[in-house]
Amino acid sequence: MSATPISQVAASDLTTLRDALGKGIISELEFRGEHTLVLTLEALPKALALCKKTLNYEMLLDISSLDHFGEDPRFEVVYELASLDDTRHLRLKAKVSEDEAVPTAIHLWAAADWHEREIWDMMGIPFSDHPNLKRILMWEGYPFFPLRKDFPLAGRPTDMPDVAFTGVAPLEGGPFVTAPGADTVAKREPHARHQE
């Protein structure tokens, strides 16, 4: 009577992907039935097309990005795929260096449009062949990518009269963060921790 583990359902999909991509797969991870494939950036578009067209992952749940500041390649994009009946989930990852662009996935999933624009806006990873790659959250013309590790939470001032402006938020010693391992409640609760 137990529910079928997701890992069993996705097993044949993984074989198909392994056969098709070969050395494009850098590593495979499994955690509590969740499968992750770490790919080379070159293999990524082929893998995505295969997932959509052959393996019928109808939904692109999300595209997110990571900034491994200080490493090379610096960035990483993460694709969360799912089938429409919600029985199969798959995560694809690929590292992107600072001068590289990720091929767009709009022709596969229309949902990729806004996800890719958000990543461009927040992290500054460009997507090649995207028909409308402009900012989605920050104002048009904003010169920074605020989710990068080297961007301060308080922001940086912009000097663009006649367009818009952005100031630096007064943090007063913040950001206010918790210290989960601290011994007393008073120390664990959010306090200003001075940034170096």
Place this chain on the structure above:
Amino acid sequence: MESTDTVPTYAAYDSKIEGNIIFTRVDAAINWMRKNSLWPMPMGLACCAIELMATASSRFDISRFGMEVMRFSPRQADVMIVAGTVTYKMALAVKRVWDQMPEPKWCIAMGACASSGGMYRSYAVLQGIDQIIPVDVYISGCPPRPEALIEGLMKLQEKIDKEHSTQDQKKTFFEDKA
């Protein structure tokens, strides 16, 4: 029987229009009309807007103060109630709407976010609406209860009551002529 000589002659008093005339100053009359018919422009941007809607609804009912006519066109509004978090991107639109409102106009910063950025100490959020438009009344709270908003609107009424726009107009007129 009294003679006609005893009819009082202390004013240009006409019994036909008795009760239809009041003596006052122009400014006082204008202020009275303005403050009792404030048409708000709801600039609802976050959870404060929910309290703003509650204030307009039957339980709190700002039509008691003549403020129930929420106008979604800035050209017909008197007071902009900025209710919520103003991001730098939205700040452009808020400023634009404010500029489209005809004079005289007032602004209420409702809640912590509109007043000071609130808990959003971040690159994305404008740290107080007063950086781009003049604010008449700040209302504290996160979000403020409808009573607090009504209190703020009544404070604005008091402020309007103290204005002397005609006097100022006359003053600038003579200064320009001089």
